[in-house]
Amino acid sequence: QVQLVESGGGLVQPGGSLRLSCAASGSISSIYAMDWYRQFPGKQRELVAFITSGGSTNYADSVKGRFTISRANAKNTVYLQMNSLKPEDTAVYYCNARIPQRTYWGQGTQVTVSS
Numbered sequence: 417q418v419q420l421v422e423s424g425g426g427l428v429q430p431g432g433s434l435r436l437s438c439a440a441s442g443s444i445s446s447i448y449a450m451d452w453y454r455q456f457p458g459k460q461r462e463l464v465a466f467i468t469s470g471g472s473t474n475y476a477d478s479v480k481g482r483f484t485i486s487r488a489n490a491k492n493t494v495y496l497q498m499n500s501l502k503p504e505d506t507a508v509y510y511c512n513a514r515i516p517q518r519t520y521w522g523q524g525t526q527v528t529v530s531s
Contacts, residue, residue: 418442418520420511425525428501432529436496438511438522446515450494452485454507455524461510467494479505501529 424436440447451466465475465485473485484497494511506529511522 418444418447418513418515420513420520420522422509422511422522422525425509425527427528427530429531430501430503430529432501433497433499434501434527436498436509436511436525436527438494438496440492440494440513443515444492444513447513448516449514450487451512451514452494452496453510453512454505454527455510456507464509465496498527501527503529505529 419441421439422436424434426434428434447469449466449468452464453461454464455461463476464479465473465483467473467485467487475483482498482500485494487494506527508524508526510524513520
């Protein structure tokens with residue numbers, strides 16, 4: 417079992433920044449990758465970024481150059497630094513942890529970009 421707790425969402429003006437955190441606990445040694453997804457109202461969740469246990473990262477085209485995923489292994493935490501935020505980034509953001517044959521989800525955190 418893996419438990420994920422997200423934090424850091426909120427309301428920010430266009431052009432602003434937020435940093436999301438995802439703290440993992442439980443069977444964390446089995447995690448081989450962690451992802452950030454987001455979900456717009458009435459839409460399916462979409463992958464925003466991921467980071468592997470080896471440190472490789474990848475990003476959706478819509479966030480490249482603006483978002484950065486990183487991790488602090490000692491704290492079992494993954495971050496999503498979001499800069500130059502746009503109104504179209506408004507969504508619920510979810511953390512996901514992948515272990516062999518299973519994935520785990522956090523509860524989600526709302527990010528609203530509005531003036």
